[in-house]
Amino acid sequence: MKNRYRIDHKLDDARQKEKDGDLKAAEKLYLKVLKTSSSTSIAYDRLMIIYRRQKDSRKEVEIIKQAISNFKMNYLERQKGWIERNEIAAGLSKDLAISLGLMDKEGLPVFPDPLLVKWQNRLVLLEKRMEKGKRAKKVKPPKSVKTSGNEKKSASAMKTKSTSRK
Known part of the structure; x- marks a missing residue:
């Protein structure tokens, strides 16, 4: 039960960091959540969104x-x-x-x-x-070479x- 509370707390912190625009900090928190519980689909979804916003297709894949x-x-x-x-x-x-x-x-x-x-x-x-x-x-x-005109x-x-x- 305590473990679930810690995961939820980290997820809340990560979402707040994400809302504040601190994507690197949010990414680190989501990755910590996944180390604790690899079945947390919310963390995967949010990381996919962060990587998409950063235009980092390799990490998203x-x-x-x-x-x-x-x-x-x-x-x-x-x-x-x-x-x-x-x-x-x-x-x-x-x-x-x-x-x-x-x-x-x-x-x-x-x-x-x-x-x-x-x-x-x-x-x-x-x-x-x-x-x-x-x-x-x-x-x-x-x-391309620019010519006179546009x-x-x-x-x-x-x-x-x-x-x-x-």
Whole structure:
């Protein structure tokens, strides 16, 4: 109970730091919360938002992957504990859930938690954006040269004009 109180207190402090614009301090507090309790989804969500506001896609991707991994691991641990306490019911429930298509053969739900779906969708979107950014950096546009007036011409267009006048 005391542990939960400390986590809630740290979360409140982090939110206040975030509201005050001190994103670095808020980030540190959220990371401390995750060290104490890796299943605190609020801390993951807020860190994702902080990294998005800082335009740090790499850190955002890392925290999303960590959140998804910990979420799945915690889900499996809770499920394993329930199965150990309720062996007969668990066997019947698992067989029924598999036959109804609600669970795969590994025991994971086919329709995952909405929070997990949100994180997975964000991860896919970020990875696509980052890949697109890498491709854009590889293809360099021609250098622009200012002309009289407000228009710009590419350096290659300027060379073409100068060679055709000769």
